[in-house]
Amino acid sequence: DAGVIQSPRHEVTEMGQEVTLRCKPISGHNSLFWYRQTMMRGLELLIYFNNNVPIDDSGMPEDRFSAKMPNASFSTLKIQPSEPRDSAVYFCASSLTGRFSGANVLTFGAGSRLTVL
Amino acid sequence: GQQLNQSPQSMFIQEGEDVSMNCTSSSIFNTWLWYKQDPGEGPVLLIALYKAGELTSNGRLTAQFGITRKDSFLNISASIPSDVGIYFCAGQLGGSARQLTFGSGTQLTVLP
Numbered sequence: 001d002a003g004v005i006q007s008p009r010h011e012v013t014e015m016g017q018e019v020t021l022r023c024k025p026i027s028g029h030n031s032l033f034w035y036r037q038t039m040m041r042g043l044e045l046l047i048y049f050n051n052n053v054p055i056d057d058s059g060m061p062e063d064r065f066s067a068k069m070p071n072a073s074f075s076t077l078k079i080q081p082s083e084p085r086d087s088a089v090y091f092c093a094s095s096l097t098g099r100f101s102g103a104n105v106l107t108f109g110a111g112s113r114l115t116v117l
Numbered sequence: 118g119q120q121l122n123q124s125p126q127s128m129f130i131q132e133g134e135d136v137s138m139n140c141t142s143s144s145i146f147n148t149w150l151w152y153k154q155d156p157g158e159g160p161v162l163l164i165a166l167y168k169a170g171e172l173t174s175n176g177r178l179t180a181q182f183g184i185t186r187k188d189s190f191l192n193i194s195a196s197i198p199s200d201v202g203i204y205f206c207a208g209q210l211g212g213s214a215r216q217l218t219f220g221s222g223t224q225l226t227v228l229p
Contacts, residue, residue: 042221043205055215106162
């Protein structure tokens with residue numbers, strides 16, 4: 001298995017531009033998570049999907065952030081317009097929900113490092 | 118919400134030394150997880166603990182789920198340079214990874 005695939009790995013953009021981050025979860029996993037990592041705040045959960053449906057988006061910082069999961073193998077996190085304080089590493093993670101050994105354990109992608117100038 | 122206190126924040130050790138780090142919580146958890154993050158990569162699961170008192174090893178790594186369910190520790194024996202990275206504990210209360218709380222991480226540096 002190729003694991004969780006994220007793109008781009010690095011993005012540098014100017015304030016006000018739209019940013020789209022992409023994620024392909026592990027095949028067969030039914031839960032997908034977007035996290036943001038910064039030095040100040042550590043790992044923060046932004047949004048959680050189960051079976052492609054957004055279940056909890058309470059961690060999304062503001063309306064400039066949106067996330068979609070059109071099918072089981074693809075999700076996007078969009079920031080529009082971007083601001084310098086959005087600079088961070090954004091991680092996508094997936095898991096298989098269940099009551100068996102190994103269930104509900106997150107597998108992370110390599111992350112997308114975003115710099116907004 | 119639940120808070121995890123992870124310590125130490127950073128460690129500098131000599132190659133070959135043993136390392137110990139821990140996490141404590143004000144609330145109980147049903148699962149404790151330990152992740153390692155290499156520079157420029159995402160966290161990778163090292164050990165998962167599912168029962169209070171459980172002691173689990175993975176090579177040179179040993180982790181325990183505290184009997185009170187409010188703490189966990191991770192030991193690394195005979196450290197090597199590739200152990201460098203950030204180690205995160207994570208506690209999970211319910212049956213969903215959505216209910217995962219991460220510690221702030223321990224930055225480990227191994228000196229040759």
